[in-house]
Structure formats: structure tokens, C-alpha cells
Amino acid sequence: MTDPQRVVVLAHEKFPDRAKTATGVLKYADYDVVAVLDRDNPGTSAADHRRDLPDVPVVASMADAPDADALLVGISPIGGAFDETWRDDVRTALERGCDLISGLHYFLAEDEEFARLADEHGCDINDVRKPRDDLGVAQGKSADVDAEVVLTVGTDCSVGKMTATLELVEAARERGIDAGFIPTGQTGIMIAGWGNPIDxxxxxxxxxxVEEMILEKGDEHDVLFVEGQGSIVHPAYSAVTCGILHGSMADKLVLCHEATREAIHGYEEFALPDLSEYVSLYENLADPVHEADVVAGMLNTSHVDDDVEAAEAVDAFADELGVPAVDPVRFGAADLVDEVF
Amino acid sequence: MTDPQRVVVLAHEKFPDRAKTATGVLKYADYDVVAVLDRDNPGTSAADHRRDLPDVPVVASMADAPDADALLVGISPIGGAFDETWRDDVRTALERGCDLISGLHYFLAEDEEFARLADEHGCDINDVRKPRDDLGVAQGKSADVDAEVVLTVGTDCSVGKMTATLELVEAARERGIDAGFIPTGQTGIMIAGWGNPIDxxxxxxxxxxVEEMILEKGDEHDVLFVEGQGSIVHPAYSAVTCGILHGSMADKLVLCHEATREAIHGYEEFALPDLSEYVSLYENLADPVHEADVVAGMLNTSHVDDDVEAAEAVDAFADELGVPAVDPVRFGAADLVDEVF
Known part of the structure; x- marks a missing residue:
């Protein structure tokens, strides 16, 4: 992927709560986000909308954005289509010489106008959802790397595995641990600036x-934190979860869950099993390929308003798992990193 | 896929022991195989080479083959490339108006000469390894079909899951059960004449x-036998196995194993777990999506010369699993079908 320094993030009409990619990039990317495009909220700051976001100006269009070297599409309509109301912004970005970074199903590089403009202005178009075509089967070699491999696994989709992973990386680095991040989904890839879209x-x-990424980074860091996907009991996505578990040959697992979630999101007829069953399933499935223990839990309490209740939920979660747990966004992951890694 | 009546199977220099697709088609397809192409063995019969194959003439080239409506590529070189020494046969087939059926990685429909000849002679080119582009995520609906769903699962790749599945279908039909076959790999697809290449x-x-196929056939039959792939403990292919397990929402599992196999084929540093561990893993992983029990075992004893030894191995396998077992090729699956389905 392009290695940008100054990035404008497109998030029209969905910022911040339906703009997971935009907020992820704002919080965790190494590059600077210099503006958010949201035609509903020009003149505000990202920090006005959510206290965990940085003070970045929100502007109405690319024409109002400051100097930048890339435009990143930070939202995704259902089906991953391109919204034609964004065309002016993308066109302006290319005319200003910005690269494009997008995780849409609709590949911007295959859009005739964008391809031509990119060519004329010397811009790269990065469709991060498009896998490279030289990938291959795993060799069973991930455990050979020097780094300890830590994988976040989930009770369901959308429980906060990417956020938990990135919080662990940040907390580990603050503690002086040489930690690397292995992205596996489009937002993770946009934040990291590289990676394979495993799904x-x-x-x-x-x-x-997954193995290819572990082998690439595994001797550069002391610990690799791998972003998990889906859930091993998900009716649609368990294949991806299983492939990441065995492909990463993780040494340690961190189980991620969302407080109050009781059924598979979007598949409500499938109840979530008990937490202890998740622990057994993940550990027993990992074992024949590479032994891995669930060493910590991450509870997403964003739907719990009260801090005391949230803390109690985290304690109950830790008790049920029998390992330390935390909500890394609400309470920070530093203590847990000290305890576990 | 094309619905052929009379098929010529290309298997040059590899027939029969390194021609798994060719022998699978000879044994199990509903259409007639009218000749096998093997330039090493012209003038022989398939039955001369292996007692379980039918009496089909082996000829040196397509020019020597009888009337047919399709040429099927029944072998696959490493990497799935097209062997240029086959070009004359393929060209001749197209000039005679035959459709092509191929599971190579190299798509024959994208070969300029073959595409042109197919167009000129009105032939279809079926590259069965190429998935349709309208597939999507599972909805968790496979259990809604009328049919009982039976899935073969394995201790490893290449233990005989496809053969076991097809033998079960044949034995069930002989017993008067309305049994359907759900193919998941290229050879299964070529035999069935339809299907999605899940890998x-x-x-x-x-x-x-997988779900799409179950929903398509699930109300047409009383029992669906689903061809499994890989193994849930395979370092490279477990994702596919897991996706088939959850996508099929199988009611019953049949565990397939090869006698004397002790490590993952091609990944010899990974020992196979105990059989009881496979049973637990498959059942526990299936359960949160749809409860499934291992109800039978299939042991491939093709590497055991002695019939008595083979029978003993089957008995020991059944004892270890605690369910009925058989080598369906060597001893037939009829009794087991009576007992279990």
C-alpha cells in the first residue's frame, strides 16, 4: 500500500458512529489525518463528536481540505458499493495529486475516470480489499518465527477484536515491548499500511x-499481535476464523466479547455458547497444529453507560474466563499487558 | 456444467494410479466414459489396470477415440498447469464438436486457441475450478431443508472422503433410499455435473x-451426502473444512481415515491426534451452529495388501470410534447403510 503522511478521510453522513474505518484510522494510524470529510458536520472537530477521537477538523468536501497526500474512504455502504455523491471529492483528490486508499468492494482502480485521472496526475489507487494474486497455501511454519504470536479471537463478529488488538499493541509499546501488528481486515490494513484481506x-x-504476514514480520518484533476475524461458532464466517487460528499458529489467545451480546449478530436464532465453551473450542482446535491458551479477555462495554456497571461486567467476565480481563478502550490495557505479556 | 452423455477422459502417462479424477469419473459418474486417453497404454482396457474399474478402452489420442460429446481432463500436473503435449487432443476434441470439462488451475476458456475453436464449433468450455461470481455469505439456513444431511469429515487430506461419500450414495440408493450427492471439489463436481469448488x-x-447447494437439493432427496474436504486439524486447509461443517449444518458425520496414516500428508511434523480427539473436535465445533454426531467411520485400507489384516484394521477403527465402520471400497458400504441411515 501507499505509505502516506497526511491523509484526508471521507466519512460523509456517517461520522463517527457508522464510520468504523474512519474512527479506527483517526485513533490508531501512524500517519496524520488532516481532515475528515462529512458534509453533515463542517466546521466541527472529530473530538467534538467522540471524546476518544483527536482534534481533527471536519470539512464538507475535498475542496475545503488542507494539503494531503492521500484520500482514504472511511465508510462502506451496504454491499461495498461506491456512492456517486463522493465522485467530486475523489476527482478533486486525484487532481490534487492524492493517492486513493479504499476498502470498498467496488474497486476504484477499475473506475475508468479515476484510473485515467490517477494516470494523469501520478497517483496510486490502493483497493485494499483486493487480495494479491500470488498468495498460496500455508506451510505450517508460523511457529518458527522469533516473536511470540498473540491472536485476538471472538465470541462473535463486531465485538471489538481489531480495537482490542490495536490497544494491546499501543499498551505493549508504551511498556517498552517491541510489538508488531498483523492486520487481517480492510480497516486494519488501512491503519497498518499493509496486509492481506483474509476474508x-x-x-x-x-x-x-496469514502465515505469509507472520513470516514477514515475525523476526522484526518480540511480540506480534494478530487481528482476529469472525468467530469459531459463526454460521457464515467460522472458516476465516479457523484459518487465522491455524495459519498464525498463535502462542496466546485473547478472547474478545461484547457485554450484553447473547446471540450471533444478524443471526439471532444462534445463541452464543457459554464463555467456557469458547475457551475449550479455541484451545482444543488450536492444539493439534500449535498449542495455544486463552490468557486474557477483552470486554467491549461501549453499550454500558455507567462506569461502575462496566467495571463490574469486566470483573464478571474475568471470573468466568479465569484469566485477567479489561475493557481496553474504557479502562486501558496497560495493567493487563504488565500481567500477561 | 455441460450435461454430457459420452465422455472421453484424458489421463496421459498417469493412468490409473496418479489419475484420481479419471478413476473417480470412471467409477462414479452417471454419464458413459467411452475412452481413456493414455499414450503409454493404448490397446488396453481400464479394467486391465485396476479390478475396480469398468471395461473402457484406453487409446493413444483423441484421434483414436470413438464418438463423444465431451473431453474431460482427468489428471492434474503439480500446480494445475496445462501440459502442452495435450494440445493436439484438446484441439481435435473441439474440432469434433466436443465440450471441454477441466479442473486445471489454467482455465481452458482463457486459452486463445481453445476459445476460438470452441466458438467456431459451438462447444462449451467448463472450467470447474472457477467459482461462480454470484456466491455470498451463508444465512444459517441449511438445517431448514427436509433432507437429513450427512457430511464426511477426515483425519487428513486424501484419505478417501470423496470416494466414501460416493460409495455411501450408491449403497443408499441400492437400499432404496432417495440419496443426493453434494460435491465440493473439482472431481466431485465433474462426477456430479454441477457444484461449487469450495476450496x-x-x-x-x-x-x-455449501449452503447454496444444500438449499438447492435439500428438498429433492431424503438424505444428502456432502463431500467433505481437508481436515479440521490441517495446518493449511482447516478453514475449508470448518466452512463446510458449519455451512452444511450436517446432522450426521462420517469420519474418514486412512489405515497406517500417522502424520498430516506433506506436513509430516504434524502428528495426527487420537481418533477420539477428532470426534470431540468435530462434534464440539459443529454443536453451536447445529448439533451433529459422528455416526460411522470409513477406513481406507488400500495400502494394506492382506484382506484379513484390512478387516482387522477396520474392526479396530470401529472399536476406537465406538461406531460402525467399514472400508466401503474393499468391503462395500451396504451393511453400514442399513445400520446407520
Whole structure:
């Protein structure tokens, strides 16, 4: 992917609560976000909308944005289509020489106008959802790297695995641990600036596409934190979860859950099993390929308003798992990193 | 896929022991195989080479083959490339108006000469390894079909899951059971004449591509036998296995194993777990999506010369699993079908 320094993030009409990619990039990317495009909120700051976001100006269009070297699409309509109301912003960005970074299903590089403008102005178009075509099957070699490999696993989709992983990386680095981040989804890839979109690769290459990243970074860091996907009991996405578990050959697992979640999101007829069953399933499934223990829990309490209740929920979660747990966004992951890594 | 009546199977220099697709088609397809192409053995019969194969003439080239409506590529070189020494046969087939059926990685429909000849002679080119592009995520609906769903699962790749599944279908039909076959790999697809190549679909669609087939056939039969792939403890292919397990929402599992196999084929540093561990893993992983029990075992004893030894191995396998077992190729699956389905 492009290695940008100054990035404008497009998040029209969905910022911040339906703009997971935009907020992820604002919070965790190494590059500077210099503006958010949201035609509903020009003149505000990202920090006005959510206390955990930095003080970045929100402007109505690319024409109002400061100097930048990339435009990043920070929202995704259902189906991953391109919204034609964004065309002016993308066109302006290319005319100003900005690269494009997008995780849409609709590949911007295959849009005739964008391809032509990119060519004329010397811009790169990064469609991060498009897997490289030289991926292959896993060799079972991930455990050979020097780094300890830590994988976040979930009770469901959308419980906060990416955020938990990035919070762990930040907390570990603050503690002086040389920690690397292995992205596996489009937002993680946009934040990290590299990576394979595991949910889009050929199914036979699921583990292989993870292994390739572990082998690439595994001797550069002391600990690798791998972003998990889906859930091992998900009716649709368990294949990806299983491929990441075996492809990463993780040494340690961190179980992520959302407080109050009781059924699979979008598949409400499937109840979530008990937490202890998740622990057994993940550990027993990992074991024949590479032994891994659940060493910590991460509870997303964003739907719990009261701080005391949230803290109690975290304690109950830790008790049920029998390992230390935290809500890394609400309470920070520093203590847990000290205890576990 | 094309619905052929009379098929010529290309298997040059590899027939029969390194021609798994060719022998699978000879044994199990509903259409007639009218000749096998093997330039090493012209003038022989398939039955001369292996007692379980039918009496089909082996000829040196397509020019020597009888009337047919399709040429099927029944072997696959490493990497799935097209062997240029086959070009004359393929050209001749197209000039005679035959459709092509191929599971190579190299798509024959994208070969300029073959595409042109197919167009000129009105032939279809079926590259069965190429997934349809309208597949999607699973909805968790496979259990809604009328049919009982039976899935073969394995201790490893290449232990005989496809053969076991097809033998079960044949034995069930002989017993008067209305049994359907759900293919998931290229050879199964060539035999059945339809199906999704699950190992080639986008990883997020692994379960969905299985579910689509179950929903299509699930109300037409009383029992569906689903061809399994890989193994849930395979360092490279477990994702596909997991997706088929959850996507099929199988009611019953049949565990397939090869006698004397002790490590993952091609990944010899990974020992196979105990059989009881496989049973627990498959059942526990299935359970949160749809409860499934291992109800039978299938032991491939093709590497055991002596019939008595083979029978003893089957008995020991059944004892260890605690369910009925058989080698369906060596001893037939009829009794087991009576007992279990």
C-alpha cells in the first residue's frame, strides 16, 4: 500500500458512529489525518463528536481540505458499493495529486475516470480489499518465527477484536515491548499500511495468507499481535476464523466479547455458547497444529453507560474466563499487558 | 456444467494410479466414459489396470477415440498447469464438436486457441475450478431443508472422503433410499455435473457456497451426502473444512481415515491426534451452529495388501470410534447403510 503522511478521510453522513474505518484510522494510524470529510458536520472537530477521537477538523468536501497526500474512504455502504455523491471529492483528490486508499468492494482502480485521472496526475489507487494474486497455501511454519504470536479471537463478529488488538499493541509499546501488528481486515490494513484481506482470499489460502504476514514480520518484533476475524461458532464466517487460528499458529489467545451480546449478530436464532465453551473450542482446535491458551479477555462495554456497571461486567467476565480481563478502550490495557505479556 | 452423455477422459502417462479424477469419473459418474486417453497404454482396457474399474478402452489420442460429446481432463500436473503435449487432443476434441470439462488451475476458456475453436464449433468450455461470481455469505439456513444431511469429515487430506461419500450414495440408493450427492471439489463436481469448488471460493463465502447447494437439493432427496474436504486439524486447509461443517449444518458425520496414516500428508511434523480427539473436535465445533454426531467411520485400507489384516484394521477403527465402520471400497458400504441411515 501507499505509505502516506497526511491523509484526508471521507466519512460523509456517517461520522463517527457508522464510520468504523474512519474512527479506527483517526485513533490508531501512524500517519496524520488532516481532515475528515462529512458534509453533515463542517466546521466541527472529530473530538467534538467522540471524546476518544483527536482534534481533527471536519470539512464538507475535498475542496475545503488542507494539503494531503492521500484520500482514504472511511465508510462502506451496504454491499461495498461506491456512492456517486463522493465522485467530486475523489476527482478533486486525484487532481490534487492524492493517492486513493479504499476498502470498498467496488474497486476504484477499475473506475475508468479515476484510473485515467490517477494516470494523469501520478497517483496510486490502493483497493485494499483486493487480495494479491500470488498468495498460496500455508506451510505450517508460523511457529518458527522469533516473536511470540498473540491472536485476538471472538465470541462473535463486531465485538471489538481489531480495537482490542490495536490497544494491546499501543499498551505493549508504551511498556517498552517491541510489538508488531498483523492486520487481517480492510480497516486494519488501512491503519497498518499493509496486509492481506483474509476474508477475501481464496479459501484454500486462508491460513497461507496469514502465515505469509507472520513470516514477514515475525523476526522484526518480540511480540506480534494478530487481528482476529469472525468467530469459531459463526454460521457464515467460522472458516476465516479457523484459518487465522491455524495459519498464525498463535502462542496466546485473547478472547474478545461484547457485554450484553447473547446471540450471533444478524443471526439471532444462534445463541452464543457459554464463555467456557469458547475457551475449550479455541484451545482444543488450536492444539493439534500449535498449542495455544486463552490468557486474557477483552470486554467491549461501549453499550454500558455507567462506569461502575462496566467495571463490574469486566470483573464478571474475568471470573468466568479465569484469566485477567479489561475493557481496553474504557479502562486501558496497560495493567493487563504488565500481567500477561 | 455441460450435461454430457459420452465422455472421453484424458489421463496421459498417469493412468490409473496418479489419475484420481479419471478413476473417480470412471467409477462414479452417471454419464458413459467411452475412452481413456493414455499414450503409454493404448490397446488396453481400464479394467486391465485396476479390478475396480469398468471395461473402457484406453487409446493413444483423441484421434483414436470413438464418438463423444465431451473431453474431460482427468489428471492434474503439480500446480494445475496445462501440459502442452495435450494440445493436439484438446484441439481435435473441439474440432469434433466436443465440450471441454477441466479442473486445471489454467482455465481452458482463457486459452486463445481453445476459445476460438470452441466458438467456431459451438462447444462449451467448463472450467470447474472457477467459482461462480454470484456466491455470498451463508444465512444459517441449511438445517431448514427436509433432507437429513450427512457430511464426511477426515483425519487428513486424501484419505478417501470423496470416494466414501460416493460409495455411501450408491449403497443408499441400492437400499432404496432417495440419496443426493453434494460435491465440493473439482472431481466431485465433474462426477456430479454441477457444484461449487469450495476450496476456490472467497474465504468469506466458504459456508455460503455449501449452503447454496444444500438449499438447492435439500428438498429433492431424503438424505444428502456432502463431500467433505481437508481436515479440521490441517495446518493449511482447516478453514475449508470448518466452512463446510458449519455451512452444511450436517446432522450426521462420517469420519474418514486412512489405515497406517500417522502424520498430516506433506506436513509430516504434524502428528495426527487420537481418533477420539477428532470426534470431540468435530462434534464440539459443529454443536453451536447445529448439533451433529459422528455416526460411522470409513477406513481406507488400500495400502494394506492382506484382506484379513484390512478387516482387522477396520474392526479396530470401529472399536476406537465406538461406531460402525467399514472400508466401503474393499468391503462395500451396504451393511453400514442399513445400520446407520
Amino acid at each position: 477475501r482470499v481464496v479459501s484454500d489460502f486462508t491460513a497461507g495468507a | 476456490r471460493v472467497v474465504s468469506d463465502f466458504t459456508a455460503g457456497a
